[in-house]
């Protein structure tokens with residue numbers, strides 16, 4: 001059973017016990033009442049633990065969503081200009097040279113090191129990008 005389902009079951013149990021206690025009124029003996037109170041505390045403690053784990057799970061999910069939104073935002077700015085990616089800046093100009101292998105494979109923005117006027121190297125994956133002379137104007 002998941003932590004959330006466990007917490008939900010405990011909460012449902014606590015609500016049922018609270019309803020029982022309300023219905024008991026004064027005709028119940030003290031030991032039965034104490035037993036119900038004890039079960040209620042146990043269920044509430046389990047509920048608190050389940051909800052705490054749910055809170056952690058929500059925090060993790062929110063972090064993942066934030067990370068994915070940031071990646072999407074970056075992806076919208078990336079333009080492939082053979083043999084590398086470039087990023088569109090706030091003025092709409094393309095800048096930088098980023099490794100195609102690292103970006104396509106792992107979503108990593110690795111700036112390329114200049115080797116010559118038409119070749120660059122990635123410091124992470126050692127990919128060498130060569131701009132085809134046909135592309136030169």
Ligand SMILES: [Zn+2]
Nearest residue numbers: 099102122125
């Ligand atoms: Zn690379």
